[in-house]
Amino acid sequence: MNYFNGGWPRYVPVAELHASAMCKIKELKKKGKICHPVEVGGRCIVDTFWGKKWCQHLEAYSDYANRLPRGRSYVRHGSVIDLKIAAGKITALVVGATTYRVSIEVSSLDPKLWQIIIDECAGKVASLVELLQGRLSSAVMEVVTRPKSGLFPSPEQISFHCSCPDSAFLCKHIAATLYGVGVRFDRQPELLFLLRDVEPQELILQAGRMPVANTPTVLDQQLDTSDLSTLFGIELNTVPLDSHPSMPTLKTQHKTNIEPPFDTPQVIRSQSVTKGKDKAKSAKKKNHSNLDHNC
Template sequence: MSGTGWFEAARPIRVEGGIRVRSKRGSIGEQWWSRRFIDILERVCDSGRLSRGRSYARSGQVLDLELAPGLVKARVQGSRRTPYKVGVKITAYDAEQWRALTGALAAQALYRAKLLAGEMPAEIEDVFRRCRLPLFPTERDLGMDCSCPDWGFPCKHLSAVLYVLAEAFDDDPFLVLAWRGMAKDVLLGALRETGGSGGEEPARPGLFDVTDAPFAERLADFYAPGVSPARLRDRTALPVTPPDLLLRTLDPPPVTARRTPILDLLRPAYQALAEHDDA
């Protein structure tokens, strides 16, 4: 046994039909939400085991992956004949917590529209944060278990599953929400029912809501503005721009400080500057 907590190294048994990540080299995860998930993992997990996990994920050693509220289960083929069983747990939010989250998302017309269009707005993290419910798992929130004899955190089998999960998030961002306990169809149905008003205030008239009339009846005032200048200047209905929007828009640079991505160090500074401007 070596001093790293693992027994004698052995080659894994090759399998056919396993789940292979598309990435052949470099980082795994293309969309901002999957990169965010990977960034968190690489901050809290052993880099050596994560590297071996990437190799497992690329060679198809993960046999299957099943996601349910609060739990991801998988089987990984290692060097032994029997595949190892892997479980990754996070907190799944209850119905009351999701009512608050759904109401907060529906109250922002832009976020609601993007979700209904199948997109994951970057600002969704702020909505979860304001509800004091993290979107992505934290070190305290993440529970991992593998049936292998390696007591490292995480073992390479767990690491492989985490990378396969990240690429699954690439393909379907709503899996991030399903892991927290909200299925895609249920969330979208709730957003459609709210109509963006959250059931608390009557819906404001839209900026371009004007009465239609036949052209022949509008000859005298056809070129007059259909909306008053006061309404054009009214910006109260626009969503609040998050202070770190620029950081989210740009591709993250490959720069870290003590293994922490530079964007994670800059984000609190942007937040503090915005709070100072509002004071």
């Protein structure tokens, strides 16, 4: 590494930074290391709710205000070649005059404070999708972004370390990493909850958290027969279902409904025979009368 002015690294132009970053990623890939670089897509470093709120939260602290801008150019031009976020920890590789290792530790969210946030947001967050997309009411936004008691860590809850020779407590490599975290929250907002070691699902409205008074009972779900009678102009029988006599089984109905075989043909046959006999008798009498008359 080339140093000047009492041990400080030389100034690296933006184009050289970008080229060095690309070369370092290829070099690490050949060695079997998979990098997760931070890529800024547009003019703005961050453009979604959680990314913006993260950066605004850090910039609001005077200790960071004059230090963070030094990292913007680095993150814009791809100098953060690897960034990983875990529970309570952020690690990064940042390319400058050489490649520096950055480590940031973030305190887990106090369980009591998290419970307060859950209680204040109960019933106000409809789904995990809305939560992660930042489609929240102003009341919920106010709760989760409070400087001292929201989801974002205060300076007292963050500690840094960088392998560069800069003695400042927040060097440009750390600043670039912090902005890189905001970019990562744009794409993966769930990582904020992972970083603070809490579960975002606990903020979602669930049936078990609904007040008992609002939970429909069995009586509430029954139909009011008096209203139905008025509506349709009929009287409805309100006899309980259990009081109805038991219906005959399929086997009993089968035996009752089917007539014995051949009954109908026998009746028809007997009627036709009787009619035939009557006709024969009348014809015989007529013949006799005709004979008597002819005689």
